[in-house]
Amino acid sequence: MRAKAAIPLLRQGWSFLSDAFLEVLAPRHCRLCTRYLGDSRQRMGFICNACNDALHPAPAPQEILNRVLRHFPGDELALSHIVARYLYCDDPPLSALIHALKYEGCPRIGLDFGAELGMTLATLGFDRYDAVVAVPVHAARRRERGYNQAEEIAAGVRAALNIPVAADLIRRRRYTVSQTTLAAGERTQNLQKAFCAGRNAQAARGATLLLVDDVLTTGSTLNACAATLLELGARRVDAATLAVAE
Numbered sequence: 527m528r529a530k531a532a533i534p535l536l537r538q539g540w541s542f543l544s545d546a547f548l549e550v551l552a553p554r555h556c557r558l559c560t561r562y563l564g565d566s567r568q569r570m571g572f573i574c575n576a577c578n579d580a581l582h583p584a585p586a587p588q589e590i591l592n593r594v595l596r597h598f599p600g601d602e603l604a605l606s607h608i609v610a611r612y613l614y615c616d617d618p619p620l621s622a623l624i625h626a627l628k629y630e631g632c633p634r635i636g637l638d639f640g641a642e643l644g645m646t647l648a649t650l651g652f653d654r655y656d657a658v659v660a661v662p663v664h665a666a667r668r669r670e671r672g673y674n675q676a677e678e679i680a681a682g683v684r685a686a687l688n689i690p691v692a693a694d695l696i697r698r699r700r701y702t703v704s705q706t707t708l709a710a711g712e713r714t715q716n717l718q719k720a721f722c723a724g725r726n727a728q729a730a731r732g733a734t735l736l737l738v739d740d741v742l743t744t745g746s747t748l749n750a751c752a753a754t755l756l757e758l759g760a761r762r763v764d765a766a767t768l769a770v771a772e
Contacts, residue, residue, distance in 0.1 A: 557626065558619045570638040573623070578642070581620055584610035584770045587650065593770075594745035604752035605737075605745070607764040609652050611643045614741050614769035624740055624769065628671070633678045639768050640682020640738070647736075647766055648687060655764070656733040657692035658683050661751055662721070664698045679768060680738045689736070694724035696754050721754040731759030742767040 554563040556574040568575055584590065590608045612620055627635040647653055660676035668674055677691075684691050699722045737751055742765070752763040 557623065569642065572635055572638060577619065582613040584613050590742070590770050597744045598749060604749050604756050604763060605765050606762050607652065608742065609647055609650060609766045610742055610768070610770035611646045612769040614771045620769060627675050628740065631672065633673045633675065636675045636678025637682045640679035641686045643679065643766055643768055644683040644686025647683070652764060653687050655689050655736040657690050658736045658738055659692050659695055659755070661737060661739040661747060662696060662698045676739050679740060683738055683766065692726065692729055694726040695730045695758070696721050696727070696751060697724040721750055723758055727758050730755050733760050734762045735760050737763055737765045739767050742770045
């Protein structure tokens, strides 16, 4: 029993030594203001508290939902609620951080941002879900990046809310062109039949799910995923993103 009890302490000690060793090799600095992060308590491992607090907060969930409804009239919207943490524009600094997350091999940004998003969800009362679901990427896209940034964000949300992540409920079966250069109608057309049931699709039946992604623009990707989850029997699907476009 004593040996088993000592294992967590050994792991904690090893983690501390590993972090200390990495700090010597590559001291952490804020990616925005370059301030050294190792000498004070910071909420994230890649930006300082001051820079994080300077990022513009997202509008209220109802305002975000009203924006998305402009693109999905009538009963076409499959999402019930939408929450975001930050307001996104093309100018730095937030766009630089999300670019680093998606294209510069920095998945840790998604994990820390996801924890921040999870705390926002808890503050707003959106914390009662059966599971968190990351928006899937095509296998070819995953090979390009080495990871799915939405899964990193979902892991951060899970850590903040203590809600399990449900993997492979849905999958992206069609490789689609990037949504960033498409108009609203083109985005919806681009995603037609892009998602289908995954290996664990049965876990969606009767569940209240939180769908997670990086940036919300028109909501086409999130809505396509949510519609697929509802077709698989989900009771309700909400969405949470790191940022919402202006």
